Amino acid sequence: MNRSAAVTRALSDMHHAARPTERRAKPLGIYVHVPWCRARCDYCGFVSLTIAAATPGRLRAVIEQTLSLLDQRVATVAPTHRIDTVYVGGGTPTVLPHALLRRLLDGIADRLGRRTALREWTVEANPDTIDASTLELLADCGVTRLSVGVQSFQSRLLQVIGRCRVAGADGALPEVLDLIGRSWSGQWSLDLITSIPGMSPAEARLDVRRACEAGPHHISLYDLSLEPGTRLANRLGRAGATSAAADGATVAGVCTASATAAARELERRGYRRYEISNYAIAGCECRHNQNYWTLGDYIGVGPSAVSAIRRPEGGIVRYSDAATAEGFLNQSGPWGTAEESSPAEAAFERLMVGLRTAEGVSLSEVMPLLAERAEVRQVFERWSDQGLATIEAEVICMTRRGWDLLDSCLRDLL
Ligand code: SF4
Structure with missing residues (x-):
């Protein structure tokens, strides 16, 4: 099926699936991808661009295109769905100049027109982009949840994965986490990475301990993944390392010692493991991600973002936005490239x-x-x-x- 036929059929399915009593019944997640970061981490496999290389005009154009496409997509699904959660990720959304970040968040809120009815609105942030004025801005725009990419509290490990420029473990990080604890009234989550080459179980437990001391409602614990073509994969490839053997795993597919140690430590400290990589105190699970895991419907907007709409017979149609800023700006029609799953x-x-x-x-x-x-x-x-x-x-x-x-x-x- 070609793209326009797939789009037409999926949209027709959506409308025909709605009976009067079911109107707006299906929950819908909204994901907005902001593709810029302050610097690129060596392990990064996401679509992320260095913000210093973008002109103010280019930043504004991508944000306006994002809001315009969001408008069109939400209008299409509004008859059959109710918007439940919003997640603004990237990239690093909080690296945007504040005026532009406010334009994006206010624009999202205006388009959804129901900010109080949302069950959750998350924005991702890196520690080096958070200060008191950022937190005020997010709260003022209606954001209810912050997701902070710490990855490790230990400079040695951050150096191994090439993330020093965006993390600042020994510098401002403790102050930033303290600021969040004191002045952020919503929920917040903290990301850590395990299975870093050379990471010992003791180092993994230390990261978990320091994360728990900061008091987030939710912690994500991801295994380092060596994405082909990244600086880290190239560096480790030259050194003869493999991802499975990164910290002493014996057989591919078996959890590494640092990952197991971190998982056990987090559970011991009272965080419930509700998904293999995600832990929360009761009632603070990430609702937006839970929608992904049950293959719920969502709209994604921004360079490389994906939308997914379930068909009544159980298949899924997915639409992908162009991965480059240039391609995204030149996209025609409300939806990106379509792909069907049976x-x-x-x-x-x-x-x-x-x-x-x-x-x-x-x-x-x-x-x-x-x-x-x-x-x-x-x-x-x-x-x-x-x-x-x-x-x-x-x-x-x-x-x-x-x-x-x-x-x-x-x-x-x-
Ligand atoms: S901060 Fe995240 S998205 Fe940005 S370069 Fe680093 S890993 Fe990639």
């Missing part, structure tokens, strides 16, 4: 992301769409016999041991 592909995807969550996946939700994959159930039963998963009331959940071995388990399904 109902069986979508069910398989739901399974793969759902097994990463503590809630697990209902087999009655996915198995009818996976009729041609009868062996999947046998794999689940084997996992259950091996203590890697539980199956209760037709819901499959990975155990803690299953999560430790998740990558190798999932290979059984491929």
Whole structure:
């Protein structure tokens, strides 16, 4: 199906799916991608551009195009959806000059027209872009949640991954976290990275301890991923390292020692692991991401952003915005490039992301769409016999041991 046919059909599905009593019933997430950062980290595989290289005119043009496309996309889905969450990520949204950041956030709020009805509005920030005036601006625009990219409190580890220029572990970081703790009245989350080459379990536990001392409501704990073509991958490749062996993992697919140590420490400190990489105190889970994990609908806007709309029969249509600022500015029509997933592909995807969550996946939700994959159930039963998963009331959940071995388990399904 060509792009315009796919778009026409998906939009038609959306309208026909709406019965009067179901109007606006489907929750919708909004993701806005701000592609600029102060400097590029060596491990970064995202679309991020150095802000110093962009002219003020270019920054303004991308923000205006973002708001214009958001307008058009929201208008299209408004008859069938209610906007539940907004997530402004990147990049580093808070690296924008304040006047432009306010223009973007006010523009989003104006377009949604219901800021008080949102269940959550998150903005990502790096510590070197946060001061009292930034926090005031975010709160004033209606933002309810801050996601702070710390990654590590230890300069040695930040140097290994090439992030020193945006983190400042030994400089302003403690002051910034203290400022957030004192003056940010919403929820906030802190990101850490584990499985850094040479990272010991003790160093991982130290990062977790310092993160917990800062008192965030939510902590994300990501394994370092070596994206091909990044400066870090090239550097480690030259040194003969591999990602799986980065901190002593013995077999590909097995959680590294630093990741396991960090996970256990976080749970010991009272954060509930509600997804393999995400921990929260009760009631502070990230609702926006929970929508992704259940394959809910969302609109993404900005260079490289993706939108996804579920069809009534279970398939998904995804639209991608151009990855470069230039391409994004020259996009025509309200939606980017379309790609279809069949109902069986979508069910398989739901399974793969759902097994990463503590809630697990209902087999009655996915198995009818996976009729041609009868062996999947046998794999689940084997996992259950091996203590890697539980199956209760037709819901499959990975155990803690299953999560430790998740990558190798999932290979059984491929
Ligand atoms: S701050 Fe984040 S998005 Fe920006 S370069 Fe570093 S890793 Fe990439």
